[in-house]
Amino acid sequence: DLSHKVILYLDGITVSFDGFRALNELSLTVDAGELRCIIGPNGAGKTTMMDVITGKTRPDSGKAYFGQTIDLTRMTEPEIAHMGIGRKFQKPTVFEQLTVFENLELAMKADKRVRRALFARLSDEQRDRISDTLKRIRLTDAADRVAGLLSHGQKQWLEIGMLLMQEPRLLLLDEPVAGMTDDETERTAELFVSLAGEHSLVVVEHDMSFVEALGGKVTVLHEGSVLADGPLKDVQADERVIEVYLGR
Numbered sequence: 001d002l003s004h005k006v007i008l009y010l011d012g013i014t015v016s017f018d019g020f021r022a023l024n025e026l027s028l029t030v031d032a033g034e035l036r037c038i039i040g041p042n043g044a045g046k047t048t049m050m051d052v053i054t055g056k057t058r059p060d061s062g063k064a065y066f067g068q069t070i071d072l073t074r075m076t077e078p079e080i081a082h083m084g085i086g087r088k089f090q091k092p093t094v095f096e097q098l099t100v101f102e103n104l105e106l107a108m109k110a111d112k113r114v115r116r117a118l119f120a121r122l123s124d125e126q127r128d129r130i131s132d133t134l135k136r137i138r139l140t141d142a143a144d145r146v147a148g149l150l151s152h153g154q155k156q157w158l159e160i161g162m163l164l165m166q167e168p169r170l171l172l173l174d175e176p177v178a179g180m181t182d183d184e185t186e187r188t189a190e191l192f193v194s195l196a197g198e199h200s201l202v203v204v205e206h207d208m209s210f211v212e213a214l215g216g217k218v219t220v221l222h223e224g225s226v227l228a229d230g231p232l233k234d235v236q237a238d239e240r241v242i243e244v245y246l247g248r
């Protein structure tokens with residue numbers, strides 16, 4: 001049964017900076033096809049967790065598994081990226097001088113399986129892949145526009161499209177709707193919901209209305225460990241979560 005296959009398993013991860021535990025025996029499991037939100041106050045360890053998954057930070061102890069068996073803590077950042085883990089940071093990074101289409105084309109060719117085709121004409125199949133992605137990120141009409149002229153929200157969608165061109169199995173997204181308009185935020189929620197199932201998503205987010213719109217399971221981090229997890233309404237009603245957010 002595919003719906004219960006684990007895509008990510010963190011097993012007792014500890015990361016210390018000068019003796020301070022940014023992650024403290026953090027354990028968490030994400031199922032394949034899930035859309036998981038990670039919330040928690042500043043300093044809870046959300047960024048450090050993403051850094052461990054992508055190989056940017058090596059834990060002092062604990063393991064991070066991709067699928068059932070692949071140990072991420074033994075791999076380099078590029079190896080992890082090539083295996084199908086895509087990360088998007090908070091600020092959009094697109095090639096501002098290139099068109100939307102060219103940005104997606106470049107992202108597709110950055111995949112080492114098709115890199116040798118860098119100077120070759122696009123095949124029909126490659127064009128179709130770009131068209132499908134343009135539709136998905138709602139930028140079909142902007143395909144020939146220079147990326148620098150897009151709105152902030154459109155740039156974020158383009159960067160997500162660039163990640164999709166590399167066919168990731170797991171997408172890690174850091175505050176994707178920060179700075180977006182309400183309308184853009186709503187469209188981003190629709191996009192993420194449509195990506196779940198086919199992809200697995202881990203979203204670090206502060207915007208609770210966006211977290212609610214995503215509708216998935218929520219994990220609350222606090223002082224480097226999981227404080228609570230479950231549906232948003234349950235974690236919001238959890239005494240310990242209320243204490244952490246509102247002070248005591």
Ligand code: ADP
Pocket residue numbers: 017021022040041042043044045046047048049
């Ligand atoms: P969050 O993303 O939830 O705000 P972080 O993972 O960025 O939390 O940080 C967790 C804790 O670890 C914070 O107290 C932060 O100051 C500390 N920290 C993070 N990275 C470093 C680093 N490179 N050196 C020292 N301390 C760090």
